[in-house]
Amino acid sequence: MAGPYEIFVLIKQVPDQGSKAGLNPDGTIDRAKAKRMLNPFDRYALQAALHVKRTYGGRVTAISMGPPPAVEILLEALEHGVDRGFLLSDRRLAASDTLATAYALYKTVTHVGKFDLIFCGLQTTDGDTAQVGPQLAERLSLPQVTYCEDFHLDDGRLHARRIIEGGVQFVDCVAPALITVANSYHPLAYKSFRGAWRVQQLQRNPEELGKYIRTVDLDIIQADPERCGLKGSPTIVAATEKVGELGGNCSMYEGHAPDEMVGELIEKSNLKEFLVA
Amino acid sequence: MSESVNLAPPSDGEVLVIAEQILGELQPVSLELLGAGRYLADKLGGKLSTVILGDNLGDIPKKLIEYGADTVYVADDPELRTYRTLSYRRVVCDLLETFKLPPHIVLLGSTTTGRDLAPRIAANFETGLTADCTELDIGPYEHKSKVDPSKVGLYEGCLYAIRPSFGESLKARILGPWKNPQMATTRPGQMTPLAPDANRVGKIVNIPVKLQKEDLRLVVAETVREVSKGVRLAEADVIVSGGYGLGSKEGFELMHELAKCFENSAVGASRKVVDLGWIPYEHQVGQTGKTVRPKIYIACGISGAIQHRVGMSKSGTIIAINKDPDAPIFKFAHHGIVGDVYQIVPELIRQFKDKLATKGEKTVVHTH
Numbered sequence: 160m161a162g163p164y165e166i167f168v169l170i171k172q173v174p175d176q177g178s179k180a181g182l183n184p185d186g187t188i189d190r191a192k193a194k195r196m197l198n199p200f201d202r203y204a205l206q207a208a209l210h211v212k213r214t215y216g217g218r219v220t221a222i223s224m225g226p227p228p229a230v231e232i233l234l235e236a237l238e239h240g241v242d243r244g245f246l247l248s249d250r251r252l253a254a255s256d257t258l259a260t261a262y263a264l265y266k267t268v269t270h271v272g273k274f275d276l277i278f279c280g281l282q283t284t285d286g287d288t289a290q291v292g293p294q295l296a297e298r299l300s301l302p303q304v305t306y307c308e309d310f311h312l313d314d315g316r317l318h319a320r321r322i323i324e325g326g327v328q329f330v331d332c333v334a335p336a337l338i339t340v341a342n343s344y345h346p347l348a349y350k351s352f353r354g355a356w357r358v359q360q361l362q363r364n365p366e367e368l369g370k371y372i373r374t375v376d377l378d379i380i381q382a383d384p385e386r387c388g389l390k391g392s393p394t395i396v397a398a399t400e401k402v403g404e405l406g407g408n409c410s411m412y413e414g415h416a417p418d419e420m421v422g423e424l425i426e427k428s429n430l431k432e433f434l435v436a
Numbered sequence: 437m438s439e440s441v442n443l444a445p446p447s448d449g450e451v452l453v454i455a456e457q458i459l460g461e462l463q464p465v466s467l468e469l470l471g472a473g474r475y476l477a478d479k480l481g482g483k484l485s486t487v488i489l490g491d492n493l494g495d496i497p498k499k500l501i502e503y504g505a506d507t508v509y510v511a512d513d514p515e516l517r518t519y520r521t522l523s524y525r526r527v528v529c530d531l532l533e534t535f536k537l538p539p540h541i542v543l544l545g546s547t548t549t550g551r552d553l554a555p556r557i558a559a560n561f562e563t564g565l566t567a568d569c570t571e572l573d574i575g576p577y578e579h580k581s582k583v584d585p586s587k588v589g590l591y592e593g594c595l596y597a598i599r600p601s602f603g604e605s606l607k608a609r610i611l612g613p614w615k616n617p618q619m620a621t622t623r624p625g626q627m628t629p630l631a632p633d634a635n636r637v638g639k640i641v642n643i644p645v646k647l648q649k650e651d652l653r654l655v656v657a658e659t660v661r662e663v664s665k666g667v668r669l670a671e672a673d674v675i676v677s678g679g680y681g682l683g684s685k686e687g688f689e690l691m692h693e694l695a696k697c698f699e700n701s702a703v704g705a706s707r708k709v710v711d712l713g714w715i716p717y718e719h720q721v722g723q724t725g726k727t728v729r730p731k732i733y734i735a736c737g738i739s740g741a742i743q744h745r746v747g748m749s750k751s752g753t754i755i756a757i758n759k760d761p762d763a764p765i766f767k768f769a770h771h772g773i774v775g776d777v778y779q780i781v782p783e784l785i786r787q788f789k790d791k792l793a794t795k796g797e798k799t800v801v802h803t804h
């Protein structure tokens with residue numbers, strides 16, 4: 160099978176930690192108020208999925224699990240050239256840990272249908288675990304390539320380079336497979352004018368849009384609610400504690416001439432103690 | 437206190453560390469995990485075991501005992517020479533199936549291997565897993581939320597898996613006492629290994645390797661690891677480290693020049709510049725490079741990504757030079773200059789030379 164490929168890409172909407180909006184005094188995020196964005200790591204996964212489509216042909220389906228506003232990132236994916244999107248949204252998914260999330264995504268993936276490749280981001284900026292991809296691969300009994308930096312396909316065979324401690328590894332396997340894409344892969348290309356325009360047209364016509372983006376719930380995908388949300392999660396966050404600025408307070412030297420800032424640094428730090436005699 | 441029943445699953449308090457080797461070289465994080473695992477096992481009154489997979493493992497099992505393991509399970513087979521998700525997963529899952537009671541706790545390193553393997557094992561056993569812990573402990577936990585009545589109760593001997601969350605501004609304590617094993621990965625450099633003791637006694641148990649055809653679906657064509665060629669990052673008192681902000685390979689000449697101002701110094705680098713070929717791998721600091729603890733770490737044009745930080749955050753004094761006042765490195769540096777490396781570093785070198793010159797004069801005065 161030399162293409163076309165059926166390509167899935169898993170993307171998540173996360174709070175924008177760069178903006179101060181929606182940050183509670185204790186440092187936790189008020190998800191209702193926080194600005195939202197596409198998980199930065201998933202941009203690489205999206206680029207990888209689109210690369211396969213453009214190079215070898217095929218169809219890209221973006222899949223996300225999250226509250227209704229997550230439809231925004233599916234629209235964004237369409238603007239970038241993704242063919243269709245599925246959003247799994249259900250109140251019973253609240254407080255899912257990675258195991259429950261991977262189960263729900265597994266049910267979604269099998270509901271959507273057959274695939275050759277599934278791309279995931281390396282990790283999310285809110286969950287920050289890098290677990291969901293491999294846990295999904297386990298459910299689907301797939302081989303996986305994590306920390307993938309680059310790859311090509313050769314007649315249905317995936318050849319990939321992945322990061323390891325102290326180097327890289329070249330691996331290959333036959334599709335279907337799940338790949339988590341490292342942030343050293345190519346950055347997401349700019350949206351095409353055509354893609355953005357198409358999505359604009361679609362948004363004016365909800366019925367037409369419904370053909371491209373479908374929202375599903377646990378009943379539709381036939382997932383067991385007992386295995387989702389808080390109930391299906393073997394872990395909970397029992398306590399959080401604010402850690403002030405990491406490593407203490409940074410003395411900043413800013414806005415002065417270099418010689419002044421450097422002089423002050425040498426004065427205040429312990430650099431002098433280590434100078435060659 | 438309400439009267440509650442202890443609902444924790446039966447356990448003999450065993451802690452299992454999944455040790456890791458690359459091309460026959462035992463990874464330091466495994467020894468750190470044995471240190472943490474020993475502490476947890478002692479607190480639970482259980483034993484500490486470890487499993488190592490590879491080909492021709494030689495002295496490694498013995499070394500694992502010296503560092504604290506009571507039992508070492510050894511899977512030695514040519515098929516296990518290089519880490520592969522499915523074959524390693526098979527051997528570890530098979531081993532866990534043979535336990536009468538599942539281990540209380542299973543630990544792995546947050547390395548590219550540990551983060552690849554741990555979620556597969558956790559998903560297979562439908563158990564909890566906490567990634568990238570910075571602290572581990574044991575303690576009680578009372579679950580009061582009635583969302584799931586079957587979980588309410590007081591639990592003893594829970595694994596406290598403590599990790600940063602929400603962009604490192606919070607520490608979260610994550611628990612999963614309802615099911616064993618309770619699993620966690622820890623970041624390299626976070627836990628402290630025990631001093632090795634050649635007289636420690638322990639058991640070495642060879643375990644069977646029964647791979648199935650589907651476990652061999654992925655082929656490792658090549659593993660490229662650059663071996664250290666005597667860049668003394670580990671022993672240096674002062675490390676001058678350069679990142680993408682240097683703009684070009686030539687920037688490292690400036691790094692070397694600054695390093696020369698200090699006694700016992702070395703030059704480090706971020707992964708990005710190593711990948712670009714500006715400097716060889718043996719200079720790389722971070723998760724997939726070296727973990728360093730110099731007395732002074734000077735980061736020049738380095739943003740401070742988490743994978744870099746885990747390799748240097750334990751340095752005595754961290755000095756950052758970056759032209760972006762919002763660069764993450766300023767969140768954990770001790771001194772930060774907001775400015776262009778090409779203005780700041782030459783000025784640093786100049787002022788050091790001035791200082792040395794005046795020092796020199798003084799010495800001359802004294803000898804008279």
Ligand SMILES: Cc1cc2nc3c(=O)[nH]c(=O)nc-3n(C[C@H](O)[C@H](O)[C@H](O)COP(=O)(O)OP(=O)(O)OC[C@H]3O[C@@H](n4cnc5c(N)ncnc54)[C@H](O)[C@@H]3O)c2cc1C
Binds near residue numbers: 709723726744776
């Ligand atoms: C699995 C995995 C493992 C990894 N392992 C490692 C690892 O071991 N070590 C590691 O370092 N990274 C590692 N990384 C990569 C890491 O995520 C970052 O991409 C990398 O550390 C960034 O390097 P940098 O800070 O040099 O570059 P950038 O993030 O691009 O930062 C450059 C900085 O320079 C500043 N700058 C630009 N010009 C100037 C100037 N003229 N003067 C002053 N400042 C300037 C900018 O403001 C910016 O902050 C790993 C990534 C993955 C996925």
Ligand SMILES: Nc1ncnc2c1ncn2[C@@H]1O[C@H](COP(=O)(O)O)[C@@H](O)[C@H]1O
Binds near residue numbers: 257
């Ligand atoms: N709710 C979600 N919806 C879709 N994909 C997800 C979701 N959560 C995690 N993923 C995928 O799994 C990757 C790793 O996430 P994490 O384990 O949370 O760090 C992400 O980059 C996504 O590709």
